[in-house]
Amino acid sequence: MVNKLKRRWQLAKVRAGDGSPLRDYHLWQLFARSVFFLELADHDGISHSYAVDVRHLADAKTRQQHDNGEGKAPAALYRNGVQVSRSNVPTAFPVPGGVIEVATTAFGLKRMHFVSEAGVERALRPHPRSQEGLRARLGQRYPRASAVIGAAAVVILVVALAVNLLHGAEVLTHSPIIAEKVGTFTSPIHLSTWANTTLITAGALAALERATRLRHNRFLDTLTS
Structure with a gap:
């Protein structure tokens, strides 16, 4: 029951995206931004590329503006490079077959996982130039x-x-x-x-x-x- 109420609250915070394109990732955004990717097929079997863009330095004013329908959101979901949803965090973006859960801490991310309708979860793939991507590369090498x-x-x-x-x-x-x-x-x-x-x-x-x-x-x- 608690998990269902939590999920309902997270989904209720999601707003429609503004259709803007996903901006390129720059090295100077290393500690201010995280971008993750996921490939998912829709109900017709067509594959789409999803991306979640998280801005860690979004302050309380920015979050309040987003709640009022203005300004940029701390987290945004992109499909094939186009923004389709945005939300304050923690949140859960609805996608085909489940949701993408996003949550942060004072030091970065703690959740960036796709959770299927069956409850199976997996982490998204970080941008290779982000701090998460660089850390993943270190682990692989x-x-x-x-x-x-x-x-x-x-x-x-x-x-x-x-x-x-x-x-x-x-x-x-x-x-x-x-x-x-x-x-x-x-x-x-x-x-x-x-x-x-x-x-x-x-x-x-x-x-x-x-x-x-x-x-x-x-x-x-x-x-x-």
């Missing part, structure tokens, strides 16, 4: 190095999560009301300013690395961002 980078990102996020939880518990239990009932807790880890800055920077890079691979864990990636 150097699979061992890619695996090490991925594992390191998880370790960094786990460490950052542990430090954040310990610090949060210390702050929470030093509240007079809570301290009176359960006592106080002092974190065994206290980082210096430079160490804390280093951990925050490493955590952001780790989260970015996972976003380029569409890896997202609701607990790990959310609490450490």
Whole structure:
């Protein structure tokens, strides 16, 4: 029931596209834009090329303008190079045989998947010059190095999560009301300013690395961002 309501809400946000062409991808858009592709056949068996264009720097004003039917949308769906739908994120674009789910985080994408009517899902293909495309190419050419980078990102996020939880518990239990009932807790880890800055920077890079691979864990990636 919850999934059905969520899907209905996402589909309700989708607006008709303006018919504009899909713009070329430029290197200077590396951290501001993501483009993914998918080939799908319609009900007549005719194959079409779909593309999803996500603008990561769309601010609250832009999103509000889109809700009012104006301005550019943070995400847009193109069929054969022509915009057919647009929406705020998270969203689900209807396509033949299912939907394309799109969701973002502060560091990039967490969902860019085609989900069939039978519930089978698969990730879309990233633009080769995008950060997701470059990361995918690294994984194909150097699979061992890619695996090490991925594992390191998880370790960094786990460490950052542990430090954040310990610090949060210390702050929470030093509240007079809570301290009176359960006592106080002092974190065994206290980082210096430079160490804390280093951990925050490493955590952001780790989260970015996972976003380029569409890896997202609701607990790990959310609490450490």
